[in-house]
Amino acid sequence: MPDEYQNHKHYQNLEKVLEYLPWYIEEYIDDKRRRLSAATLMNYANDYKIFLEWTLNEGLHEGTPADVPLSFLESLTVRQVERFLSYLKFEIGNKEVTINRKLSALKSLFYYLQNIAEHRDLTPYIRRNVMAKVELNDLRESMETTAAKMEGKILFGDDYEAFRTFVAEGYGARIRANSKAYRFYQLNRERDAALVALVLGSGLRLSEVVNLNIEDVDFERYYVRVMRKGNKEQYVYCSKQAMTFLKTYVDIRKEKYEVSARQNALFVSAKMGPNQTMRRLTARAVEKMIEKYAAAFGKPNLSIHKLRHSFATKYHGAINDVPKLRQQLGHSSIQTTMIYTHIQNDELKQAVDRMDMPIDAGEEGR
Structure with a gap:
């Protein structure tokens, strides 16, 4: 069974990261605790920290990651998000699959803020979801x-x-x-x-x-x-x-x-x-x-x-x-x-190999 000590350490580290993040991300993480592992939640929190720190370093917002309001998320443009993804690829050196994971984490957060979380007056936390307009990298290849x-x-x-x-x-x-x-x-x-x-x-x-x-x-x-x-x-x-x-x-x-x-x-x-x-x-x-x-x-x-x-x-x-x-x-x-x-796929290989074999004289006349 999963190591309880290891899970405890993940949750301890998660709490430390959440201290640097806005209240609505902590609420989102709490909503996911029952369905996601401690390690996954920790990855999500780190992804959000990287994103918010990037917005501050780019001068898109002032203060600390914990100060970033919901209104700022609502005003983000597709171009700004694409710049963040380019930062992950060309400056940090993240692979496409890692970029997809970080973008998926952001998509999940923004979906929660728009479609699940509500203020007391029953209005959503954000009305505009920029992440819904940004597509994941296509990593598909044939089997x-x-x-x-x-x-x-x-x-x-x-x-x-x-x-x-x-x-x-x-x-x-x-x-x-x-x-x-x-x-x-x-x-x-x-x-x-x-x-x-x-x-x-x-x-x-x-x-x-x-x-x-x-x-x-x-x-x-x-x-x-x-x-x-x-x-x-x-x-x-x-x-x-x-x-x-x-x-x-x-x-x-x-x-x-x-x-x-x-x-x-x-x-x-x-x-x-x-x-x-x-x-x-x-x-x-x-x-x-x-x-x-x-x-x-x-x-x-x-x-x-x-x-x-x-x-x-x-x-x-x-x-x-x-x-x-x-x-x-x-x-x-x-x-x-x-x-x-x-x-x-040996059958396919054998079929291709047979193409190089000389045709039997008896078969040639059929």
């Missing part, structure tokens, strides 16, 4: 194109098992000469191998993996209990091999990491810092871990998300059941899952 980009960055065939074995055993032989790195690897070898095996054997998201607790794993029925997007609880099945690696790690977890009875996180870090604190493994730590193994394995583009793609591709090739794969991955739309039907 075939997306699949083609993905193919060179995921595990196929023998590489699937080879990478799992490399993390469990091979990496140690590669770095044995570096005593410090070797000791660190020996400490975390079972944990790292279990985490990689779990993603390759279930397709879990990074956030779902780091939020797992010991009690979420059922070794007898081969599933883990996760909280998916939208705070939906789901039992996700794992391969027997993934569970074998997990069991090996769990058996040494308490003693090797000196885990206290209060710490129920499944994946934990080695003790760090002056206070020798042991804590839940963070998402960033997992990303860096995979980067390290991937580079040494010879696939530097491999990431934790690409391991999820690798599982999905292998699952589809073996089962060929898109609805079941959609449920396994926790996709809200089946269109998202359909991408895996376009990876390694």
Whole structure:
């Protein structure tokens, strides 16, 4: 289940950001608390802070972000908003997908101010919504194109098992000469191998993996209990091999990491810092871990998300059941899952290859 401590920290940081923002944004955030995660609300608040600070730096309004009135939002022009989006792209260096996320956050806020929030006299907070006139960047591309980009960055065939074995055993032989790195690897070898095996054997998201607790794993029925997007609880099945690696790690977890009875996180870090604190493994730590193994394995583009793609591709090739794969991955739309039907389209490849074959004399006369 999601780490309550982590959620508490997100809410603490959210409250600090809200101190710099106008009252109506705090009201909007309060309205969304029941439906959105603490991390998402924190992202929204930061996006609003960036936008309001930009308006002040541009001289569009004076004072602090908290001083920006509703009337100012109502008077913003499309040209001004487009200038902000250009600022995100050319001065901050945000990618198109990040710009879309920030613009979506603003669209959601302005929709709330125009269509949901009301003054005591039942009039809306704002009557004019400039964000409704600004379109998101079109990021659509064909599934075939997306699949083609993905193919060179995921595990196929023998590489699937080879990478799992490399993390469990091979990496140690590669770095044995570096005593410090070797000791660190020996400490975390079972944990790292279990985490990689779990993603390759279930397709879990990074956030779902780091939020797992010991009690979420059922070794007898081969599933883990996760909280998916939208705070939906789901039992996700794992391969027997993934569970074998997990069991090996769990058996040494308490003693090797000196885990206290209060710490129920499944994946934990080695003790760090002056206070020798042991804590839940963070998402960033997992990303860096995979980067390290991937580079040494010879696939530097491999990431934790690409391991999820690798599982999905292998699952589809073996089962060929898109609805079941959609449920396994926790996709809200089946269109998202359909991408895996376009990876390694062997039938299409074979049909094109046959075009280069000489025509049989018997067929030519038909």
